[in-house]
Amino acid sequence: MRTSLLEALTAAPDLQERAARALAADGDRAPLTLRKAGVEPDLAAAALTLADLRRHARTKFGERADRLYFTRPGLEQATRWPVAERRAARFAAAASRVTDLCCGLGTEALAFAEAGLEVEAVDLSEETAAFARANAEAAGVRVEVRVGDALETDLAEAAFADPARRSGAGRNFDPADYSPPLDALLEHLAGTRFAAVKLGPGVGHEWIPAGAEAEWVSVDRDVVEACLWLGEAARVPRRASVCKAGEWHEMTGSGEERAGVGEVAAYLYEPDGAVIRAGLVAELAAGLGAHTASERIAYLYADTLTATPFARAWKVEEVWPLHPRKLKVLLAERGIGRLTIKQRGTGIDPAALRKQLKLKGDNEATLVATRIGEAHAAILCSEVG
Numbered sequence: 001m002r003t004s005l006l007e008a009l010t011a012a013p014d015l016q017e018r019a020a021r022a023l024a025a026d027g028d029r030a031p032l033t034l035r036k037a038g039v040e041p042d043l044a045a046a047a048l049t050l051a052d053l054r055r056h057a058r059t060k061f062g063e064r065a066d067r068l069y070f071t072r073p074g075l076e077q078a079t080r081w082p083v084a085e086r087r088a089a090r091f092a093a094a095a096s097r098v099t100d101l102c103c104g105l106g107t108e109a110l111a112f113a114e115a116g117l118e119v120e121a122v123d124l125s126e127e128t129a130a131f132a133r134a135n136a137e138a139a140g141v142r143v144e145v146r147v148g149d150a151l152e153t154d155l156a157e158a159a160f161a162d163p164a165r166r167s168g169a170g171r172n173f174d175p176a177d178y179s180p181p182l183d184a185l186l187e188h189l190a191g192t193r194f195a196a197v198k199l200g201p202g203v204g205h206e207w208i209p210a211g212a213e214a215e216w217v218s219v220d221r222d223v224v225e226a227c228l229w230l231g232e233a234a235r236v237p238r239r240a241s242v243c244k245a246g247e248w249h250e251m252t253g254s255g256e257e258r259a260g261v262g263e264v265a266a267y268l269y270e271p272d273g274a275v276i277r278a279g280l281v282a283e284l285a286a287g288l289g290a291h292t293a294s295e296r297i298a299y300l301y302a303d304t305l306t307a308t309p310f311a312r313a314w315k316v317e318e319v320w321p322l323h324p325r326k327l328k329v330l331l332a333e334r335g336i337g338r339l340t341i342k343q344r345g346t347g348i349d350p351a352a353l354r355k356q357l358k359l360k361g362d363n364e365a366t367l368v369a370t371r372i373g374e375a376h377a378a379i380l381c382s383e384v385g
Helices: 003-009 013-036 041-067 072-075 081-092 107-114 128-141 182-188 273-277 280-288 324-331 350-357
Strands: 099-101 118-123 142-146 158-161 195-200 215-221 223-229 239-243 247-253 267-271 300-301 311-321 337-342 363-372 374-385
Touching: 003 041, 013 041, 041 072, 041 128, 041 267, 081 158, 081 215, 081 239, 099 107, 099 374, 107 118, 107 128, 118 128, 118 195, 128 142, 128 273, 142 195, 142 280, 158 247, 182 195, 182 223, 195 247, 215 273, 223 273, 223 300, 247 280, 267 273, 267 280, 280 300, 311 324, 311 363, 324 350, 324 363, 337 350
Parallel strands: 099 118, 099 158, 118 142, 158 195, 215 239, 337 363
Antiparallel strands: 195 223, 215 223, 239 247, 267 300, 267 311, 311 374, 363 374
């Protein structure tokens, strides 16, 4: 969206409301509805795009999405509000001023400002910076937004960076391809007292600098990001932060421990993705009195059921060899027609296996394809938590 169109939209809140109503009522005919009302084509398209983005943004921002301004790439990278709010509280407990590098749409800056921090937000794009200014004004908070290169920006006592992970070719998974590259960004932040860098959740542990805290965050079982905490912000080597039904839970550790190996037991646990990515499966196992059945597989087993926000749990019913023809017969004998298939460590395609099983019946179950030692196995189970 051109800056001129953004300015026209911010000056016309009534048009924003009309576009949202037209999109909800008329769907694909909404552009014609606005055109008939005398709205110029470019402005009508911009208003409808904004209305559509706001609708999608509610999953990240709740009701506040209805007054913010978005671009599609900016919304894809924007931090979910509960995560941004929690991070801002951690900054506010340690500093009074923060530099927000690669600020994007400025949503993280809003969280900083609402937490009471003095915020300078910087982005390389004038167009993107305009969105950040519009969002600060819409949220009613004070944020100084300017255009600049993150690697040449003077930093406050605390700094946060969210380097761009998308380009014209799509999403960049290699931190060396971030904009700016992660190694250059870490070098720039090295002298800052309190700093953090948001990363994609798939970042490899080889990118974690010595002395940093690496945190993985999940919201309702969806791993949404990783974050490196630097300088005085680093408290522990690894952290898994899990938001479940609006409540936060944390697990910390070295990330170097390994869980013991044993046999399949009465209950199977699947650790939250944040726990797995943070390398804290052994810490979770210790808390559950559990073990793995293969040192390379993150499923845990225990004889007792323990409630935990860090894992889902299933009651183990039967353990079979992972032979599709035999499984087809065994499942048919039990009348299982609805089957959730999970796999870890076997390389099977659950969709292809489902076709082979030709399921029939009224019963429902979960089948976990995994390893017990070096052998492939199928574990029939029912979820309990």
